[in-house]
Amino acid sequence: MFSSKKVMLAAVACIVGFMLVLQFQTTNQSQEETRDTRDVWQLRKDLSHAKKRTSKLNNERREVEELLAKYQSNADQQKVKTMRNVLSELKKEAGLTQVSGQGIVIHVEPLVSGSLIGEPYHPITAQLLRRLINELDAYGAREIAIAGQRVIATTPIRNVNGEIYVNDRSIPDVPFKIEVLAENARKLHNEMVVSDSRREFAEAKLKLTSEPVRHLVLPAYDQPILVQYMKPAKGES
């Protein structure tokens, strides 16, 4: 029937095909994304997270649509009023107004009392402050002011000749205060008690103590905000 030569060729072709597919699958597999290995619990968590986000986005959309409707209303008086409202809202969001509410006050002090002669404390560094701010933000801080300087989205914190500059203004050496507004001051206070920053400040021979305050007033950001990378969009008429 079949000559042995042909059978041999076929057998080798079979092996070649097998190897080819293996190679193909291997190279394809390495390009594939890593497998989704979340279990039911994680999936449920992610789902609820996504749902929350959806509802938040929907709320935002509704607000924006209402605003749009107000803009489009015919009465000029109404238009100007709406614009004023929006402007003040945006100013508040950008940190250009004084804000008040409940929050915590964080005192930064030397770990060892100044009257004791011994190892001098290290001066506070910009990095420490930045990490502290990151941590506060992560724990739900709304507004932050460092030694009377309001921290906004573009606030620089720099080390200049051994001094710390916040908003391009030098802040005094320790001790100073950091004021933080939060929705839930008690919770933020508790979280600061066990925070990483506390340990990091302690390593720099500085002590962080926080106390919840019922009413706190944060100063406004008092310098012009430079907008470097934004341009007004051309709106539809």
Added chain:
Amino acid sequence: MWLPIIGLMLGVLLGLLANIHIPNEYSNYLSIAVLAAFDTLFGGIRAYLQNQFDDKVFVTGFFFNIFLAAGLAFLGVQLGVDLYLAAIFAFGVRLFNNIAIIRRTLIARWSTGRGKES
């Protein structure tokens, strides 16, 4: 001539069904081995068309080439020299040669077949 193609299909099917994955570290060796296997396969087809086919030479060549290529690649990795390039070069050149000869033989057969018909 259909039997080798059926064999190839069978191999592809088996590979797809087996769903085996080679770890990434070994995929280099596999690619060299695939190249060697191709070289031998086309060499075999050429020999078959030229009526010089020998089972023993073919089968031993197949396995020997695969292991030699993979071994060369392995040695290259150990020595830090890209020895697998030698295998790729040799097999690549031979692959082209063999395919060229197969093409010529087939064309020659086809034209002689037509010559007889007319």
